[in-house]
Amino acid sequence: MPLVQLGDEGRWTNYHGTGTCEAATRFALRSGDAPRGRDEIAIAAKAVQDWLAAAALANRRVRPLGAGWSPSNVNIASQCWLLHTRRFNRCFRINAADVRAGVDANGLMLVEAGALVDEVSDKLEAQGRSLWTSGAGNGQTFAGAAATGTHGSMIASGGIQDHIRAVQIVTPAGVHWIEPAAGLMSDSFIAATGSTPLRDDDVIAAAQLPVGALGVVTALVVGSVPKFLVRPIQNLRKVDRAALGWLAAGDFRRFSAAYALDQDPDFVQMIVNPYKPFKRPAMLRFLYREPWRDDYPRATPGQLGAGYDALSLLGRLLDDYPWARGALLQFAMKQGYASGPDVDAPPVYGSWGEGLDTHRPLADLFNASVTIDRADLAHAFELICEVYARHGGSTVVTVRFMARAEGLLAPARFPANAVIDFDGPRSRRTADAYARVVERLDAEGIAFTRHWAKSCQLEAGRVAADYGEDYRRWRSARDRLIPDPAHRALFASDVLDGLGLTC
Known part of the structure; x- marks a missing residue:
């Protein structure tokens, strides 16, 4: 049977x-x-x-x-x-x-x-x-x-x-x-x-x-x-405010040349402390795609994986000591994400599958995101950081990029997308911070969608408004x-x- x-x-x-x-x-x-x-x-x-x-x-x-x-x-x-x-x-x-x-x-x-x-x-x-x-x-x-x-x-x-x-x-x-x-x-x-x-x-x-x-x-x-190879580059670097404009415009080569390799990246991720984001180092991660070969120097799983579990170890501290959020967030990023390899390290590679992480359960971690038109990134990022500076919140802000996805209800529905994740301790304070971000983006007229599998705070009217004709279809x-x-x-x-x- x-x-x-x-x-x-x-x-x-x-x-x-x-x-x-x-x-x-x-x-x-x-x-x-x-x-x-x-x-x-x-x-x-x-x-x-x-x-x-x-x-x-x-x-x-x-x-x-x-x-x-x-x-x-x-x-x-x-x-x-x-x-x-x-x-x-x-x-x-x-x-x-x-x-x-x-x-x-x-x-x-x-x-x-x-x-x-x-x-x-x-x-x-x-x-x-x-x-x-x-x-x-x-x-x-x-x-x-x-x-x-x-x-x-x-x-x-x-x-x-x-x-x-x-x-x-x-x-x-x-x-x-x-x-x-x-x-x-x-x-x-x-x-x-x-x-x-x-x-x-x-x-x-x-x-x-x-x-x-x-x-x-x-x-x-x-x-x-x-099958193909990817070369990872990962570092902690202070990101200039102007660099957000490069990302919003899709000039990933310029961003990569400034903070990693002078070549076109296939993957760019920026994990930012929303408290003083341009004064504290961000965790930057790049992947560069190369043709397959069997004799490549292999990266470790830690070098290839995204490392998103680090905050689950410090999440409760971040919520219990809100006065130290900025410093503790930075400590979490340094401890959990800065495993390299950087540009000066010998190149290592892996297949795409070798870079997939198995997460521990996230019962104590809050997950939420918004997906926006990439062109709105610089403005939206400034608004998000203003919300955290004014009202608090214990999440890092992660930014990644992707093309329009298939599927009528795909959140990545803009021609070019910036996905902004909010990961931190599961608490009322963290949920309130995300709710304020959503309210501020709405107030400023910035279009966005939310991930179906994360804390999305959606209802039928908003789904219909976000997806329009695709929702009807x-x-x-x-x-x-x-x-x-x-x-x-x-x-x-x-x-x-x-x-x-x-x-």
């Missing part, structure tokens, strides 16, 4: 300890041993459809869960049935006979919905392929990371959901194989998965980032690029995929209803 119940009704808490489902009945979807991926997911999809029918008869809502990673409550629902997909995690090669004429099968892989980002990356790298972007962590399931719009940070790339080329989604009314109107997989392959093809550009754009509201994702077709695609309101309600929760996604 690919789908089994895990004990009696009880309490479930997410990975980071930030949300709890009460009176939840847990089930697990598990991989089998079918030699072909299409046969495996056909069996699983039928089991999921039967499970949905049983949930409806029991008058229980459902919530699919991957790694339970989201720090927000977007994956939380009580008095419901939870479906854990983590052990449904096989990956399969795709052959030329499986795709439509003109499609290159070499860059594609069939992925079961519970496969972690790390597992997908490892499988691709074993085939000489690579993801081209991802978030900082590798502990999410690939489907879960895409479902909430986990942003990458490669300057010329969008989010992790951009890799998705096709999706198998199970609803009470059927098993759907969703892909672009131009088509991807052969009709015979789709039939073997037990699915009905739905080739529609809007529906695939909705399914790339479904926020858990479009049914149960059981499989994905993931795209890739040839997403809801229209949802209604085509799940036309029966009773079936849509099966995937509802207080959180998703509040966002206007399931009502």
Whole structure:
């Protein structure tokens, strides 16, 4: 049996300890041993459809869960049935006979919905392929990371959901194989998965980032690029105010030449103490992409990883001693982030997958972000620092850059994006500081969106305003995929209803 119940009704808490489902009945979807991926997911999809029918008869809502990673409550629902997909995690090669004429099968892989980002990356790298972007962590399931719009940070790339080329989604009314109107997989392959093809550009754009509201994702077709190397440079440097203008204008080469290497970077990250940001050193991180070779001097995981866990060690201090925020923040940055290598160190390299971090749980850490048009960066940054100087707050401010992402509800929706993260101790003081930032950006007329999986303080009216026509298209695609309101309600929760996604 690919789908089994895990004990009696009880309490479930997410990975980071930030949300709890009460009176939840847990089930697990598990991989089998079918030699072909299409046969495996056909069996699983039928089991999921039967499970949905049983949930409806029991008058229980459902919530699919991957790694339970989201720090927000977007994956939380009580008095419901939870479906854990983590052990449904096989990956399969795709052959030329499986795709439509003109499609290159070499860059594609069939992925079961519970496969972690790390597992997908490892499988691709074993085939000489690579993801081209991802978030900082590798502990999410690939489907879960895409479902909430986990942003990458490669300057010329969008989010992790951009890799998705096709999706198998199970609803009470059927098993759907969703892909672009131009088509991807052969009709015979789709039939073997037990699915009905739905080739529609809007529906695939909705399914790339479904926020858990479009049914149960059981499989994905993931795209890739040839494997490549990245060289990391990391240092603590005081950043000149004028340099923000260079970043806002997209002059990353000039910024890199001033603070790292005189060449075009592929990744730029700036972690700033918002108290006296131009007088205290910022933590700067650059990645430079190079062609693959086997004989490279290998970087350590600490040199390649993003190092976002440092503040979780000092978070409580930052909240308990607000008078020392500036100094303690700087100490945290120096202790946690300044591991190099800098420009004078011997060059070291790693694959993209080698740079993915596994985080410890973030129960004591507050996570929030805004994504803005990169052109607004200098003005927005000044406003954010003014809020902290006037009202307090115990978070660092992290700035990264990316292109417009795919998916109708992708937060990175501007032509060029600056993603600004706020990480610090989980407390009322920290949450209030973020709320004041949001209020100030609104008051100044700076457009922004928020990360679905972080503390986002969103409601349906604001979602509709932020996403406009794309929100209307997403809801229209949802209604085509799940036309029966009773079936849509099966995937509802207080959180998703509040966002206007399931009502």
